[in-house]
Every structure is written in C-alpha cells, then in structure tokens.
Amino acid sequence: MKSNIKLVASDLDGTLLNSQKQLTQTLYNAIGRLQRKGIIFVPATGRVLNAVPDYVKSIPLLKYIITSNGAAINDIPTGKEIASSYLPVETTINTIKKAAALPIMIEIFSGGKAYTEKKFISNLNYYGVVGQHINYVLSTRTPINNTLQFIKEHPNQIENVNLIFSDDKLRLAFRQELTAENFAAVTSSSPNNLEITSKLATKGNALKTLCSQLNILPEQVVAFGDSSNDEDMLKFAGLGIAMENGEEHIKKIATHTTFSCDENGVLAAMEKFIL
CATH class of the missing domain: 3.40.50.1000 (HAD superfamily/HAD-like)
Known part of the structure; x- marks a missing residue:
C-alpha cells in the first residue's frame, strides 16, 4: 500500500x-x-x-x-x-427564488470569492451564524445589494449556492425538495447548511x-x-x-x-x- x-x-x-x-x-x-x-x-x-x-x-x-x-x-x-463546473443560470435563479422565500441566509460562490447580501451580514445571529463562524463570515464574504442581480451580471459563473439555516427541520425539508427536483447536486458540510452545485x-x-x-x-x-x-x-x-x-x-x-x-x-x- x-x-x-x-x-x-x-x-x-x-x-x-x-x-x-x-x-x-x-x-x-x-x-x-x-x-x-x-x-x-x-x-x-x-x-x-x-x-x-x-x-x-x-x-x-x-x-x-x-x-x-x-x-x-x-x-x-x-x-x-x-x-x-458551473451551475446553470436557470438552476441558480430557481434555487435563489425558492430560498429567498425562507428565513435563511444565501451565499453565492463565484470566481473564487463568496458573496452575500448586506442584510444577511448585518444580522448573522438571526440566520444561525454564531461563535467563531461570525468572524469567518465577516472576513471572507463580499457584501452585495441583490443576489439575483449579481447572478444576472455573472451568468454561468456560479460555482456554488450556500444556504445557512437556523432551523434544522426547515433545512432537511428544503434539501428533500431540491433533491427531488434533481436539477443540481445538494450536499452539506455542516449541520446548518446546504450546498448546491452543478450535478457534475x-x-x-x-x-x-x-x-x-x-x-x-x-x-x-x-x-x-x-x-x-x-x-x-x-x-x-x-x-x-x-x-x-x-x-x-x-x-x-x-x-x-x-x-x-x-x-x-x-x-x-x-x-x-x-x-
């Protein structure tokens, strides 16, 4: 070996x-x-x-x-x-629209950087970002005004949509919904997030x-x-x-x-x- x-x-x-x-x-x-x-x-x-x-x-x-x-x-x-392997723009927009109807934090990974709306950054505790993760988010996320507008300005350049939940039941239910649609790969790297990427x-x-x-x-x-x-x-x-x-x-x-x-x-x- x-x-x-x-x-x-x-x-x-x-x-x-x-x-x-x-x-x-x-x-x-x-x-x-x-x-x-x-x-x-x-x-x-x-x-x-x-x-x-x-x-x-x-x-x-x-x-x-x-x-x-x-x-x-x-x-x-x-x-x-x-x-x-980027997320198709239609899949990205569809996911963002669904996520925007929920009380969760939305992040976009593009060009080696992470972006999230200013409203999320100013209220991290509400979205379940606590402890050492607060400094991590503040030091690695670039604030934007509108996620959908960002996607329209950067079509076919989205690596990942990262969703952060404070409610695990909601997280699991939304994971089921996205998985059933079968438009993207849905995984998780922590107990409070979902990560959506191209199926490839x-x-x-x-x-x-x-x-x-x-x-x-x-x-x-x-x-x-x-x-x-x-x-x-x-x-x-x-x-x-x-x-x-x-x-x-x-x-x-x-x-x-x-x-x-x-x-x-x-x-x-x-x-x-x-x-």
Whole structure:
C-alpha cells in the first residue's frame, strides 16, 4: 500500500483542520514529508478559494486545490483555474427564488470569492451564524445589494449556492425538495447548511478529473473526509478514510476510520498507510 500511493486528497474543516480551524504543526510537517516523497497532496473543500486559509495554500510544494465542492480545480502557483463546473443560470435563479422565500441566509460562490447580501451580514445571529463562524463570515464574504442581480451580471459563473439555516427541520425539508427536483447536486458540510452545485461539480468528480490529467489510478489515491460532501470522493479513492468525528453514513461507506480531527486523525492514518 505505502509504495503504491501517488495522491492524497483531504477535506479541510473537520478533517485536516481541527475544531478550532487549525492545522497542527506535526500534520503540516507530515504533509511536507509526503510531498518530498513525490506524493501529491490535494486539499478538497467546500470553501471558495479566497476562504481557504493562507496556511493551507502555503503548504510546501502544494500545487492543486479543489474548491467549492468540486466546482473548481485551481493551480496554486499560477493562480489559474484548470477545470470548472458551473451551475446553470436557470438552476441558480430557481434555487435563489425558492430560498429567498425562507428565513435563511444565501451565499453565492463565484470566481473564487463568496458573496452575500448586506442584510444577511448585518444580522448573522438571526440566520444561525454564531461563535467563531461570525468572524469567518465577516472576513471572507463580499457584501452585495441583490443576489439575483449579481447572478444576472455573472451568468454561468456560479460555482456554488450556500444556504445557512437556523432551523434544522426547515433545512432537511428544503434539501428533500431540491433533491427531488434533481436539477443540481445538494450536499452539506455542516449541520446548518446546504450546498448546491452543478450535478457534475462534486469533490469525487473533480478528483477523478485531476487524476485523469495526472495519469493516476483510483487505487493509487487516498482520500480523507467527514461529511456528506466528501462521500463520492471517499468512494472514488482506493482508500477512503473517514474521521471519527464524521457523519455516521460516511464512516459506513469508508474503507477505514481514523481518529477525530482533534486527535490528528489524518496524521495517524498517513503514518499507518502512507509514510
């Protein structure tokens, strides 16, 4: 197993990063060892590119990153987007109109940035954004006046629609509704959100695209994740590893479960299977 691995892909929040959104120094060093062995390391996140922490983007020898749940693959050294799968404009507008009728926060990911209306930013607590997430939103979101107008000005450039709920029953009901329509991929990376992308834009599809470009086989890939938006990535990889803090169905479909993100689970699995 150890000699056969050519690429390692990892989710960020709840996986590579601990619950304090930190990348431990020991794990940072281990990724450096990985890269120096010629093994490609690829962060794969639901975050938009400009919301990826600098300490992740500055990992030694890091070249590729999958963002917006697979809607974009970026080349870090050049800053270029090497592959993308955008939401069709009709699907985006339909989703936004439905969401606007609900008491939820709406975010748009486009061009590596996240946008949300000023009315949401000024009332984050009401929409269920609390604690450390407040500073995260304030530091990574660009305020706009009108979401639909933004979409009309940026047609076919929408990577992701992110919806934030304060009511879980409403979230689950809306997820069912969107899933039944079958116009887009609907996933989640936290207990209070829904992430809507093109049906082609999943972490698994992006990883498959990247591996195809690099002539890497699925059995030469290890993937780490904890949430439903990691599922097809874990299924694609020859070794799909779930975090102990992950969702139960993710642990069931994974080929292995490691320690939690607060116990350096990624590091433990790297040392066992790769390094």
